[in-house]
Amino acid sequence: MELSDLLDRPQDVVTWQIDERDLVALVPELSTRIRQLEALRVRLVQEATFRGAITLTGASSAVSWLAESSKLTPAHAKRAMSLGADLDRFPDVRSSFENGDIDTEQARSIIGLLLKVPDYTSDIKNSGNGGEFDDPAAECADQCTKYLLTNGARENAEDTRRRVAGLASMLQPDDTTPPDDENEKLNEFFxxxxxxxxxxxxxxxxxxxxxxxxxxxxxxxxxxxxxxxxxxxxxxxxxxxxxxxxxxxxxxxxxxxxxGAAPGEGGERPHMTVFVGLGDLARTTREAGIEPQDAGTSFIRRGPAWMPWLGPIGLRLAATLSCDASITPIVMDDDGNPLDVGRTTRLIPRRLRRALHARDCGCAFPGCGRPAAWTDGHHVHHWSNGGETKLSNLVLLCRFHHTLIHKGDWQVHIGDDQHPWFTPPHWIDHERKPIPAHNRGQLPLAC
Structure with a gap:
C-alpha cells in the first residue's frame, strides 16, 4: 500500500485492513511527509508575508494571522515566522528541512548556533592578516553545518540540541560572558x-x-x-x-x-516550628490507633495546629512531626497569652538514636530499608499518651512509612525478640500475620 493512497482521505483509512509489513513501513514514511509539510507551511507563510498578502485577510500582523488560521499558539506562530526568515541565510539547512531530514526544532537549534559563529570566531585572524584561515567564520559554520545535518538526519531533536550545546561550549572563548545555560547569575527560585x-x-x-x-x-x-x-x-x-x-x-x-550545618536565623539554628495543644495531640494519637482509646475521655480544641510559614495543619501531621522532635512547652492562659516557657528538650537523645541505628539499620518497614540518616524515630506508644522514649518503644521509619503508620492501617509493635514487627491491614492479609522488620527479613549482613 502506498502512502499517497492514505493521504487523499486519511479520515477514511481502515487501519485493521492494512498488512503488518505495510504498517511498520508507513509510519516512518508518514513522519517524513509530516516534516516536509511543516517545511512547506513555513515556505508558504514566508512568501505570503513577502508579497504582503496578509493584509488581504485584515489581520493585524502575520503572526496573529498564522496563529488564528492554523490553530497555533502565538509563540509557535512567531517561531515559524522567524525560522522562515533565518532559513534564507543557510541554504543547506533549508534543503535538509524541506527534504524532511530534520524537523522544525532541529532546524531552529542548528540555526541558533550558526548565528553565533561569527562572534565565536571573531578573535581568529584570516590569512590576509597572517592567519591560517581564509574566512574563519565561514569555514567554522560550514563544518558545523555538515556535522549537525549529517547526525540530525538519524536522531531526534533532543539529540541535536545536545550536539549544538556541545559545539557551543567548545567554540565560545573562555574570557567571554558564559552562555545563559551556564550563567549562575540568571538562576531563579520561586x-x-x-x-x-x-x-x-x-x-x-x-x-x-x-x-x-x-x-x-x-x-x-x-x-x-x-x-x-x-x-x-x-x-x-x-x-x-x-x-x-x-x-x-x-x-x-x-x-x-x-x-545543624545551616546558618542561624533569629538567634537559633533553622528549625520547623509546630504549635499544637498537648490534649489535641493525645486525642489524635488515640484515634489513629497508636494508643488504646480511653472510654469517656474528650478534649476541647484550643485551636488548630499551625506552622509559622504555611499556617494551619491537621493534627495527624502534627503527631507525625512530633514523634522525633525538640519540644518546648509553653503554658498559655485562656486568652492565648504565654504564661511560662519551659526548657527545650529533645525527645530522642543522640545516644538512643545511635542505638536505634544499630538495631534497625535504617527504615524498619518491610521492603524499605532507607538509610538511617533519612529516618524519623517513631514512638510505638506516642509520648503524648505517656509512651516512654526508650529503645523498646521506638522504631526507625522513613517519612513515607512514618506517615503510613500514623494513618492507622498498618500497625507496629516491639516483639519478644525486641525488634519491630509490622501488622498489615486486613485487605493485604486477612489473617494479619505480623511481618518482621526490613533488616530482619534480609540475610544477616552488617549494616
Whole structure:
C-alpha cells in the first residue's frame, strides 16, 4: 500500500485492513511527509508575508494571522515566522528541512548556533592578516553545518540540541560572558503559597547547579519496590516519577536541617516550628490507633495546629512531626497569652538514636530499608499518651512509612525478640500475620 493512497482521505483509512509489513513501513514514511509539510507551511507563510498578502485577510500582523488560521499558539506562530526568515541565510539547512531530514526544532537549534559563529570566531585572524584561515567564520559554520545535518538526519531533536550545546561550549572563548545555560547569575527560585494552602515552587538553574540537584535527587528518587504481603511478594513502586522526586527533595531539605550545618536565623539554628495543644495531640494519637482509646475521655480544641510559614495543619501531621522532635512547652492562659516557657528538650537523645541505628539499620518497614540518616524515630506508644522514649518503644521509619503508620492501617509493635514487627491491614492479609522488620527479613549482613 502506498502512502499517497492514505493521504487523499486519511479520515477514511481502515487501519485493521492494512498488512503488518505495510504498517511498520508507513509510519516512518508518514513522519517524513509530516516534516516536509511543516517545511512547506513555513515556505508558504514566508512568501505570503513577502508579497504582503496578509493584509488581504485584515489581520493585524502575520503572526496573529498564522496563529488564528492554523490553530497555533502565538509563540509557535512567531517561531515559524522567524525560522522562515533565518532559513534564507543557510541554504543547506533549508534543503535538509524541506527534504524532511530534520524537523522544525532541529532546524531552529542548528540555526541558533550558526548565528553565533561569527562572534565565536571573531578573535581568529584570516590569512590576509597572517592567519591560517581564509574566512574563519565561514569555514567554522560550514563544518558545523555538515556535522549537525549529517547526525540530525538519524536522531531526534533532543539529540541535536545536545550536539549544538556541545559545539557551543567548545567554540565560545573562555574570557567571554558564559552562555545563559551556564550563567549562575540568571538562576531563579520561586516559592508561593497557593489558595489551597500548599507550597508551589518553580525555578531554573545553570547547568552546574542543575547537575548537582539532579545528582542529589537521583539516588533518593529511584523506584522502591514494596513488600506488601506475608508471602514476601514485591509490588512496583506506586509513586510516579514526579512524586518520587518530590519525596527525594523533601528528604534532602529535612536532612540538611537536621544536620545543624545551616546558618542561624533569629538567634537559633533553622528549625520547623509546630504549635499544637498537648490534649489535641493525645486525642489524635488515640484515634489513629497508636494508643488504646480511653472510654469517656474528650478534649476541647484550643485551636488548630499551625506552622509559622504555611499556617494551619491537621493534627495527624502534627503527631507525625512530633514523634522525633525538640519540644518546648509553653503554658498559655485562656486568652492565648504565654504564661511560662519551659526548657527545650529533645525527645530522642543522640545516644538512643545511635542505638536505634544499630538495631534497625535504617527504615524498619518491610521492603524499605532507607538509610538511617533519612529516618524519623517513631514512638510505638506516642509520648503524648505517656509512651516512654526508650529503645523498646521506638522504631526507625522513613517519612513515607512514618506517615503510613500514623494513618492507622498498618500497625507496629516491639516483639519478644525486641525488634519491630509490622501488622498489615486486613485487605493485604486477612489473617494479619505480623511481618518482621526490613533488616530482619534480609540475610544477616552488617549494616
Amino acid at each position: 516559592a508561593s503559597r497557593t489558595a489551597g494552602g500548599r507550597l508551589r515552587v518553580k525555578g531554573h538553574f545553570d547547568k552546574a547547579t542543575g547537575e548537582q540537584l539532579m545528582t542529589a535527587l537521583s539516588a533518593l528518587s529511584k523506584p522502591e519496590p514494596g513488600r506488601n504481603t506475608t508471602r514476601g511478594e514485591r509490588e512496583p513502586d506506586s509513586r510516579s516519577a514526579p512524586q518520587r522526586r518530590a519525596d527525594a527533595f523533601a528528604d534532602i531539605v529535612r536532612h540538611y536541617l537536621d544536620s
